[in-house]
Amino acid sequence: MGHRFELHKDVELAATPEQVWEAIATGPGIDSWFMGRSEIEPGEGGRTRLTMAGHVEEATITAWEPGKRFADRTEPGPDGTFTAMEYLIEGRDQGGAVLRLVQSGVLGDNWETEYEAMKVGWDMYLGTLAAYLAHFPGRTAAPVSAFRPGAGGPDAVWAAVTRAFGLAGPVAEGQSVRLAVDGLPPIEGVVDLAGLPTYVGVRTADGLYRFLYSGAERGDALVLGHHLFADDQDPARAERAWQEWVTALPIG
Incomplete structure (x- = not known):
């Protein structure tokens, strides 16, 4: 039986909202800090694709507000499982930005293990995002x-x-x-x-x-x-x- 979940993470970034947007909403930007290889079709209703170890996960973009908000959602599987991602970017008057991430959806029977893995994994990936924007601005990997x-x-x-x-x-x-x-x-x-x-x-x-x-x-x-x-x-x-x-x- 599926289990609903919602996970929240925040990270302060030494970058402008525009730089953060390029890092989270373009394929080359995502490839510079996240797992696998990503492709993005820009705009609401576009598709995202993540390829990792031969597996491809696709999702539909549900929000597209450049510099502010990006979200997508996978289609439910046969067991009802799906994942929705939302990124909210907030600029800071003193410079820099805060990225607020919300991941939600339905996990499978082994949901506790999956949830813990995602929670810790995001700490690494958001730490990598912060390092990317701080040390390799304007470049892609x-x-x-x-x-x-x-x-x-x-x-x-x-x-x-x-x-x-x-x-x-x-x-x-x-x-x-x-x-x-x-x-x-x-x-x-x-x-x-x-x-x-x-x-x-x-x-x-x-x-x-x-x-x-x-x-x-x-x-x-x-x-x-x-x-x-x-x-x-x-x-x-x-x-x-x-x-x-x-x-x-x-x-x-």
Whole structure:
């Protein structure tokens, strides 16, 4: 039986309402901070498409007020489940903006696990949005994803990831990171999101790198969702390299 839900999140952003709109209501903007690859048909009644791991989710745009409000809604599935998203942008007199997000709809039988995953996941994605607008204004990124289902328990997974970062002890924002991935230039940056045991983020001069652990109830998967801003990036090559890296990562 489906379960109705409503989730609220706010984030302060170092950007104008127009910049926030470009980030949340265009495909290239969304690709610069959110999961997968997005396409947007502008205007109320247009369609949005999110492609992730071969799965495509489509929704209909239900509100389109540039610089102010964007909303969409998926069609109900056979079991009645659907998701509606609403973004409200508020400018600030002192500069910057606040983005208010409301996600609602009906979840399936495993709704508690889904709800908790969304609640924590939004903290990572909105933190990534804030980093994107603060550090890469006016630019867009190529999204790169990789997956390792059944990676192991959280302690073993994060021990392996932090070893690869060159870190010892607790992970904290501001720590320097150096990571080697075969076939790619050395990655040097700082931890900019520390949300263990669920996620860690690293920011470099030309990228935002996100590492997400799904939890046992969602398959013990280690998911990589990176955003590459360098002009000379080869996203397909980078995706292959990251998939090989996460598959070969020694865990346990």
